[in-house]
Amino acid sequence: MDVKLVNPFIDAFTTVLPQMGFPTPQRTGMTVNNQNAVSQGVAVIVGFTKEIRGNVVYNMSEDTAKFIASTMMMGMPVESFDEMAQSAISEMSNMLTANAATNLTALGLEVDISTPSLTVGSDFQIKISNEQYLCVVMDVSGHQVEIDIAVQQ
Amino acid sequence: MEKVKVMVVDDSRISRMMVSSxxxxxxxxxxxxxxxxxxxxxxxxxxxxxxxxMDMNLPDADGIECTRRIHAIDPKAKIVMISAMKDAKLIMQGRMAGIGSFLQKPVSTNELIDTLMIMCNENVGAVAVYRESYVTTFAKVLQQSLVSIFGIQSEVEISQNEESVLHVDGVAAVIGIVGEPKGRVALYMDSETMYSLSKAMLGMDPQDDLSADEAEAAIEEAGNIITGRAVSRINDVFKDKEMRITPPGTVIGSDIILSNPELISFNVVAKTSYGNVFMNVGFARGV
Known part of the structure; x- marks a missing residue:
């Protein structure tokens, strides 16, 4: 898949998170994978379609998810990854993907995004592509968020 | 549920009788x-x-003019045009006059009820609209597809999902829905059912070997086909709505929670001789 399609997703991540009170995230890794992704605890799948079709997954540990949810809720303590915290992570994934969609439009590729599907569990597999997909690791205050991006050719 | 009041405007007595029946x-x-x-x-x-x-042909003024006169006394009036003709020009003129939806004669009962449900969703409630107009179609398509794809009969039940989470042990194919309304479909089942169904799909015998990858791919494709068919059927009924689907994403493992707190969702269960096939259809709140 085309590496240039990844930038809209990375740009969305580095633009949207500071707006929600996070320090600017740093990209710490990028690989091309063909094995199924493995859940780190919390994984949100968002599908998109129109001029390009595919899926993006935001994959993180439950600790990271709680940290993000807490920051999004103005520092409110998040003891367990409850429904409110799940809503926050779903909403973040929605905002990130909507922002990436806007960035893709700037490249002349219009996409519509689905509602996010949040999954919780340990070590389960996530398959978003029959072929290769790109895996980007972003660091937010020492917390790692993996972004898996698959675009159908 | 309170009755929703309908006024039928048509110069033909037969047409009025048909709608009221x-x-x-x-x-x-x-x-x-x-x-x-x-x-x-x-x-x-x-x-x-x-x-x-509203019929188009009336003896003293046409349906568009009649719509304007009704809107003059109630700008919020909800009007669906039912006429023999339905073309782009009529739709454009009708939209400008404030007609919300257009149906062509002869109208089927389902088409009429679905359209009235959508138009009156604040009266009947979003849950009823989703259930009657969308989820029943998904359930029918699931049942038909189990026959056409896997060659198995099933009993199908629909219920509103009261819990905000689904528990998946095995495989779940998740397909997003974009357009109006937005949502997602999850087709899921345990591993044993997955293997039995995918072997049936591929015309294999129960004792034949099938890799996990292939079995998962079969369920993913089945989810894609079933969702695509259901969405096409709904798009055919509501000509001015267009839903499209995103490629499937699949999760595989045990003890997975699929959470969608912000969706109104429904569980569709198809009971088959190979085990239960679950489909959860969820839509974003607010039509």
Whole structure:
């Protein structure tokens, strides 16, 4: 898949998170994978379609998810990854993907995004592509968020 | 649930009878019938219907003019046009006059009820609209597809999902829905059912070997086909709505929670001789 399609997703991540009170995230890794992704605890799948079709997954540990949810809720303590915290992570994934969609439009590729599907569990597999997909690791205050991006050719 | 009042405007007595008989056993109640534009305006003011079905050809003014006159007394009036003709020009003129939806004669009962449900969703509630107009179609398509894809019969049940999470042990194919309304479908089952179904799909014998990858891919493709068919069928009914689907994403493992707190969702269970096939259909809140 085309590496240039990844930038809209990375740009969305580095633009949207500071707006929600996070320090600017740093990209710490990028690989091309063909094995199924493995859940780190919390994984949100968002599908998109129109001029390009595919899926993006935001994959993180439950600790990271709680940290993000807490920051999004103005520092409110998040003891367990409850429904409110799940809503926050779903909403973040929605905002990130909507922002990436806007960035893709700037490249002349219009996409519509689905509602996010949040999954919780340990070590389960996530398959978003029959072929290769790109895996980007972003660091937010020492917390790692993996972004898996698959675009159908 | 409170009855939703409908006024039928049509110069043909037969057409008026057809519409009222279609609504006879439903939650809609015909509160007035008018055979011309003047009568329609007078009866609208008197009976205050929730929705109006409007014919195009009326003896004293056409359906578009009649719509304008009704909107003059109630700008929020909900009007669906039912006419023999339905073309781009008519739709454009009708939209400008404030007609919300267009149906072509002869109208099927389902089409009429679905359209009235959507138009009156604030009266009947979003849950009922989703259930009656969307989820029942998904359930029918699931049942038919189990026959056409896997060659198995099933009993299908629909219930509203009261919990905000689904528990998956095995495989779940998740397919996003974009357009209006937005949502997602999850087709899921345990591993044993996955293997049995995918072997049936591929024409294999139960004792044949099938890799996990291939079995998962079969369920993913089945989810894709079933969702695509259901969405196409719904798009055919609501000509001015277009839903599309995103490629499937699949999760595989045990003890997975699929959470969608912000969706109104429904569980569809198909009981088959190979085990239960679950489909959860969820839509974003707010039609």
């Amino acid at each position: 279609m609504l006879a056993k439903t939650n809609f109640e015909v509160c007035a019938m008018a055979e011309n534009s003047a009568e329609a305006v007078a009866l609208y003011a008197k009976t205050k219907p929730d929705v109006v079905t």
